[in-house]
Amino acid sequence: MSVLELSARRLLDEMAAGRLTAVEVTQAYLDQIGRHDRDVGAFLRVDAEGAIAKASDVDERRRAGRPVGRLGGVPVAVKDILASRGELVTCASRTLEHFRAPYDATVIAKLKAADAVLIGRTNLDEFAMGGSTENSALQTTRNPWDLSRIPGGSSGGSAAAVAARMAPLAIGTDTGGSIREPAGLCGVTGMKPTYGVVSRFGLVAFASSLDQVGPLATSAEDAALLLEAIAGHDRADSTSVDAPVPPYSEWIGQPLEDLTLGLVREHFGPGLDAEVERAVREAVRVYESLGAKVKEVSLPHSKYCVATYYIIAPCEASSNLARYDGAHYGHRTDEKAMLAERDAERRHLESSGETAAVDELDTALVRMYRRSRSEGFGAEVKRRIMLGTYALSAGYYDAYYLKALKVRRLIRRDFDKAFDDVDLIAGPTTAAPAFKIGEKVDDPLAMYLVDLYTVSANLAGIGGISIPCGFTAAGLPIGLQLQAPPLEEDRLLRAAHMFQQATDWHTRRPPL
Ligand code: GLN
Secondary structure (H helix, E strand, C coil), X not given: CCHHHCCHHHHHHHHHCCCCCHHHHHHHHHHHHHHHHHHHCCEEEECHHHHHHHHHHHHHHHHCCCCCCCCCCCEEEEECCECCCCCECCCCCHHHCCCECCCCCHHHHHHHHCCCEEEEEECCCHHHCCXXXXXXXXXXXXXXXXXXXXXXXCCHHHHHHHHCCCCCEEEEEECCCCCHHHHHHHCCEEEECCCCCECCCCECCCCCCCCEEEEEECCHHHHHHHHHHHEXXXXXXXXXXXXXXXXXXXXXXXXCCCCEEEEEHHHHCCCCCHHHHHHHHHHHHHHHHCCCEEEEECCHHHHHHHHHHHHHHHHHHHHHHHHCCCCCCCCCCCHHHHHHHHHXXXXXXXXXCCHHHHCCCCCHHHHHHHHHHHHHCCHHHHHHHHHHHHHHCCCCHHHHHHHHHHHHHHHHHHHHHHHHHCCEEEEECCCXXXXXXXXXXXXXXXXXXXXXXXXXXXXXXXXXXXXXXXECCCCCEEEEEEEECCCCHHHHXXXXXXXXXXXXXXXXXXXX
């Protein structure tokens, strides 16, 4: 069997037994990146030298019988939105294109301590705003199953990297679906943990009450390994959950007895692709064959989820992104050109006799902010900032932001009620398979509707996982989403593992 076909779990066992070295494993993945990433475009940067150096260090320690971390020698790809000391963290934005992080995000520090091999940085929608990775200002990422299609987003690079076996494990972030959606569309396993399970310290903020870091892998078992390594309380993130991390990977083999799955009435309405629906219903039958019961549940406020999300997320984003003003952070405009522009405007006003207007000209500082931000941000980021600033402004705050917060509470209540009756909610991750690159770029509303089934988990703060559950006739992956009550990551992972023991969708590889 080739290294690329082994799970992270197996790689660890093989390395521990001395049958494989970390250098061999890392080299196999670097070679795969060399073969395929020109087509896929998952990585913004690959750190071959650093990866091999880390792998050799792990090998040396293993040979000497010295301690090695829990991910010792396993390559991990990281979405380019987490700070790693001394390294670029671009967020796929022009404004941070040359920004180097002054410290490690907690997730990065934990991965380093676990002796993971940080193999490279993956592409994303600019500041994680998007669902197709098309909003990256730096590069196009393609779906390994069909290179003319989007990989999903915003963690599209991480999902595509795992799908193309260019990394066995990857880190993504999920504010409204950005791990689960690309996982679903690329045919891999991706999990958004309960809000607070993983520290957000050093994660470049998009919408702080929704953002969560999580694992992408080829199986739930491997996702459990990665989650175990990155989860845990962090004094540097006061929203992180102060509880011990369960041994997810140890417990994963225990099947769930008396499992009751909930199917959400509102999730099977118009707009759901027929092939997706068929695959999801078939997946539910697999669970039934494993002894699960199925019940219909209702999330009556789910029709407001997308609208609520697209108020709250932009509001928080507009505030978080205020720091990229060219002075504190981010791209700074060419000041000579800016001053020349101002002089030219002044001369023009004076020569046309409008001397009073000269005093109204923007100051150099305001001009610097405006030009820096206009040049640094892409169209979608600007749209979010404008939406958020508008919804937060005096006079609109109550009508939009405050109302959205109230609806958010109702959405959470819907889940609480549903979970009185069922252990997990099952449904499609997205309503349709991956669409063509460029197909929706001119239609932001159509893009936002892609998030129909995923944003609710972020609004409610609960966990969700997407696992492969079939393919369309055209060969595109279909994702099944499971959602659980708060802090039931263990239940999600075990349920996903049960399915993966009974099916082989997750083992399929794209025809690259
Ligand atoms: N697609 C959603 C958005 O554009 C979710 C993004 C995310 O989860 N980071 O905001």
